[in-house]
Amino acid sequence: MTGPSVPAKDDFTVTPYEVKGRIDYARLRELFGTEDLTPALLDRLKAAAGRPLPPSLERGIYYSHRDLGRILDAHAGGRPFFLYSGRGPSGPVHTSHLLAFELSKWFQESFGAEMWIQITDDEKVWAKGDLSRAESYRWGLDNLADLLAVGFAPEKTHVFFDTRSIGAMYPLAVDVARKIPYSTVKAVFGFPPSTNVGLVFYTALQSVPCFYPSWVAGRDIPCLIPCGIDQDPHFRVTRDLAERLGFPKPALLHSQMTPGLLGPDRVMSTTGDQRDNALFLSDPPKEVERKLKKAFTGGRATVEEQRRLGATPEICSVWALWRSRYAPEAPEFDTITGDCRSGKLLCGDCKSMLIERVNGSFAAHAERKAKAREWAESRIVEALPDGFDPHAVVPSRGGETPPSPSPVG
Amino acid sequence: MTGPSVPAKDDFTVTPYEVKGRIDYARLRELFGTEDLTPALLDRLKAAAGRPLPPSLERGIYYSHRDLGRILDAHAGGRPFFLYSGRGPSGPVHTSHLLAFELSKWFQESFGAEMWIQITDDEKVWAKGDLSRAESYRWGLDNLADLLAVGFAPEKTHVFFDTRSIGAMYPLAVDVARKIPYSTVKAVFGFPPSTNVGLVFYTALQSVPCFYPSWVAGRDIPCLIPCGIDQDPHFRVTRDLAERLGFPKPALLHSQMTPGLLGPDRVMSTTGDQRDNALFLSDPPKEVERKLKKAFTGGRATVEEQRRLGATPEICSVWALWRSRYAPEAPEFDTITGDCRSGKLLCGDCKSMLIERVNGSFAAHAERKAKAREWAESRIVEALPDGFDPHAVVPSRGGETPPSPSPVG
Numbered sequence: 023m024t025g026p027s028v029p030a031k032d033d034f035t036v037t038p039y040e041v042k043g044r045i046d047y048a049r050l051r052e053l054f055g056t057e058d059l060t061p062a063l064l065d066r067l068k069a070a071a072g073r074p075l076p077p078s079l080e081r082g083i084y085y086s087h088r089d090l091g092r093i094l095d096a097h098a099g100g101r102p103f104f105l106y107s108g109r110g111p112s113g114p115v116h117t118s119h120l121l122a123f124e125l126s127k128w129f130q131e132s133f134g135a136e137m138w139i140q141i142t143d144d145e146k147v148w149a150k151g152d153l154s155r156a157e158s159y160r161w162g163l164d165n166l167a168d169l170l171a172v173g174f175a176p177e178k179t180h181v182f183f184d185t186r187s188i189g190a191m192y193p194l195a196v197d198v199a200r201k202i203p204y205s206t207v208k209a210v211f212g213f214p215p216s217t218n219v220g221l222v223f224y225t226a227l228q229s230v231p232c233f234y235p236s237w238v239a240g241r242d243i244p245c246l247i248p249c250g251i252d253q254d255p256h257f258r259v260t261r262d263l264a265e266r267l268g269f270p271k272p273a274l275l276h277s278q279m280t281p282g283l284l285g286p287d288r289v290m291s292t293t294g295d296q297r298d299n300a301l302f303l304s305d306p307p308k309e310v311e312r313k314l315k316k317a318f319t320g321g322r323a324t325v326e327e328q329r330r331l332g333a334t335p336e337i338c339s340v341w342a343l344w345r346s347r348y349a350p351e352a353p354e355f356d357t358i359t360g361d362c363r364s365g366k367l368l369c370g371d372c373k374s375m376l377i378e379r380v381n382g383s384f385a386a387h388a389e390r391k392a393k394a395r396e397w398a399e400s401r402i403v404e405a406l407p408d409g410f411d412p413h414a415v416v417p418s419r420g421g422e423t424p425p426s427p428s429p430v431g
Numbered sequence: 432m433t434g435p436s437v438p439a440k441d442d443f444t445v446t447p448y449e450v451k452g453r454i455d456y457a458r459l460r461e462l463f464g465t466e467d468l469t470p471a472l473l474d475r476l477k478a479a480a481g482r483p484l485p486p487s488l489e490r491g492i493y494y495s496h497r498d499l500g501r502i503l504d505a506h507a508g509g510r511p512f513f514l515y516s517g518r519g520p521s522g523p524v525h526t527s528h529l530l531a532f533e534l535s536k537w538f539q540e541s542f543g544a545e546m547w548i549q550i551t552d553d554e555k556v557w558a559k560g561d562l563s564r565a566e567s568y569r570w571g572l573d574n575l576a577d578l579l580a581v582g583f584a585p586e587k588t589h590v591f592f593d594t595r596s597i598g599a600m601y602p603l604a605v606d607v608a609r610k611i612p613y614s615t616v617k618a619v620f621g622f623p624p625s626t627n628v629g630l631v632f633y634t635a636l637q638s639v640p641c642f643y644p645s646w647v648a649g650r651d652i653p654c655l656i657p658c659g660i661d662q663d664p665h666f667r668v669t670r671d672l673a674e675r676l677g678f679p680k681p682a683l684l685h686s687q688m689t690p691g692l693l694g695p696d697r698v699m700s701t702t703g704d705q706r707d708n709a710l711f712l713s714d715p716p717k718e719v720e721r722k723l724k725k726a727f728t729g730g731r732a733t734v735e736e737q738r739r740l741g742a743t744p745e746i747c748s749v750w751a752l753w754r755s756r757y758a759p760e761a762p763e764f765d766t767i768t769g770d771c772r773s774g775k776l777l778c779g780d781c782k783s784m785l786i787e788r789v790n791g792s793f794a795a796h797a798e799r800k801a802k803a804r805e806w807a808e809s810r811i812v813e814a815l816p817d818g819f820d821p822h823a824v825v826p827s828r829g830g831e832t833p834p835s836p837s838p839v840g
Contacts, residue, residue, distance in 0.1 A: 147609055155606055204627070
């Protein structure tokens with residue numbers, strides 16, 4: 023059921039359009055009504071994949087889900103599922119944006135699943151007052167190359183670039199939008215009356231990729247969406263209307279928000295005055311060094327104190343980066359964590375290691391991104407599949423039957 | 432300025448989604464804040480056209496306008512304007528639907544103006560609970576042939592068929608939608624919270640044709656919209672945002688609503704239980720005869736009384752048909768009106784004459800419609816013009832400049 027995202031008594035807010043306060047993730051899961059990602063379910067996933075889980079699942083960054091079990095049921099029954107994730111292009115991609123895509127890539131490799139990426143250049147124009155459509159579009163092209171550079175298989179990857187793919191998406195969006203009352207989006211997203219009609223409409227378009235593969239195939243293909251838990255409200259709306267439209271409800275895997283470099287109360291963001299709060303994939307080495315040197319850590323006031331008492335990784339933005347992406351191998355990650363906690367590893371040394379690791383990773387990413395630009399265009403869906411009739415007659419629910427389009431008057 | 436369509440103290444309601452009560456047209460013009468279509472302005476139009484005005488202008492069916500003078504100024508200055516009208520396809524076309532198109536055709540012939548027709552198959556699905564998208568689409572194809580059969584010049588006529596033209600329309604719709612707050616559509620259309628998000632968004636799409644020719648041409652081309660006055664609220668929204676988007680405000684010509692066959696309190700409508708209230712262009716001769724024989728007139732209780740006192744054309748649905756379309760020549764129309772008023776022409780005889788006239792007209796229309804089907808498809812806009820870049824960079828209003836799409840990382 024849909025409902026207010028967060029009641030007033032909690033001192034944090036999480037919606038797709040606002041994240042603020044220190045988030046209590048267990049409480050958020052309870053408020054949103056999602057399921058716990060249990061060790062048993064993760065074991066089942068690992069067994070189905072036949073390979074180790076990626077760090078983001080192994081280390082609890084993804085911590086909540088909806089219907090993951092049904093995705094594994096489908097796979098066990100020999101039925102395919104597909105992945106869907108998206109990006110609202112208003113600036114450069116930062117490291118935490120990659121989380122959902124790296125996990126999607128792991129699913130694609132492990133299960134041979136198709137990947138659908140949505141670039142929501144329309145939504146960003148509607149959500150942000152100071153972004154022009156041309157800017158959003160150009161960020162979209164740039165961001166798309168970043169996302170594809172994660173390593174998707176081109177032939178199994180499809181892109182909805184909203185302002186370019188709308189011709190293929192719109193007929194289904196019409197069906198979706200008619201099922202969503204304004205009162206629902208007002209309650210779910212907390213929109214004030216000044217919200218523009220584009221943003222009010224937009225959630226219909228974010229639902230379309232969940233259903234599109236089933237629609238064009240003419241059979242149920244379940245959808246799995248790895249995303250930040252802030253995106254859950256969109257898909258609660260989608261899930262509420264899925265069955266009324268005759269499509270399977272999308273399943274979700276929810277991650278915690280990545281803490282920003284400037285401290286645990288702010289998530290990474292691309293807006294101007296938050297620039298130092300995130301590592302952008304396009305940051306040059308000196309910029310990475312500058313940002314990480316001033317990054318918030320869990321260290322002590324003095325070296326002496328830290329040697330004696332150890333530091334606190336759980337609140338450290340540097341440790342969060344090791345955890346999510348930069349120490350993928352368990353032995354190294356465990357060493358860093360243990361040495362941090364014991365006081366053996368000081369923050370300056372830890373930062374130096376990370377600066378080197380990040381800069382190496384960014385250089386490799388830039389090479390992959392340049393290659394991804396070469397095939398990105400070819401993956402943008404600009405029309406419905408040949409021979410698919412989006413206007414096929416559905417059973418009439420009353421009213422007169424329209425005449426045949428033959429020239430018989 | 433936008434505002435509630437009609438305050439509570441008037442006992443009629445006129446919005447694009449509801450028309451009820453006995454409409455006081457002078458009062459409605461005052462409420463909507465439109466201008467009177469004065470004899471002086473009509474004379475100026477006639478002089479510019481160099482030919483007589485059509486009955487709908489000559490006889491006061493079009494009675495109100497916005498900025499018609501600016502259209503004539505443009506023409507006087509050698510600058511082109513274009514025409515725009517539309518149709519929401521939820522059933523067959525009836526005679527009063529043709530009014531705006533017949534007037535548009537007169538403008539096209541007189542001024543060589545381009546005609547843009549919008550078929551709003553998306554809107555109708557959103558506005559009506561019992562209409563499927565497939566039905567609306569098929570009615571759209573059928574209705575389009577009816578409208579083109581009015582006699583437009585194919586090479587000067589363009590069609591936005593919403594679910595098929597959205598790829599061309601959408602980038603501009605994104606710019607329009609960001610300028611329309613939900614509070615505006617709520618106030619202008621009187622939407623309750625249960626209104627679906629499609630209908631909330633829709634008015635943005637109805638604005639697009641007003642601006643599209645200017646947008647793709649890169650210069651101002653003013654728009655003239657002949658429409659029922661019930662459609663004015665849509666275009667009040669459009670006019671309010673035109674200048675902020677850098678486009679000329681559309682001009683409007685407003686007609687009164689055509690009274691229904693069953694009496695002056697109900698306008699013609701296509702919904703099921705109102706079938707006998709309108710003449711559909713596809714009605715066979717016997718059906719036309721049946722409907723007109725039971726049509727509401729301004730006659731007296733007895734023949735004797737009518738011979739003595741005469742009848743009242745102003746309240747008569749049969750006279751309204753002569754007036755709008757079926758007695759285009761002034762001498763015949765004046766004779767019918769005079770003989771009605773004097774008691775010389777009885778309702779039964781008048782109806783017999785009209786039945787013959789309508790059936791002849793419908794037969795000719797069916798032939799033109801069959802021909803129009805042959806070229807209708809070719810006029811549907813499905814893509815932006817070749818070489819036009821909808822994502823051309825506009826001046827940045829703050830924020831970082833997106834990187835060039837070249838492969839330079």
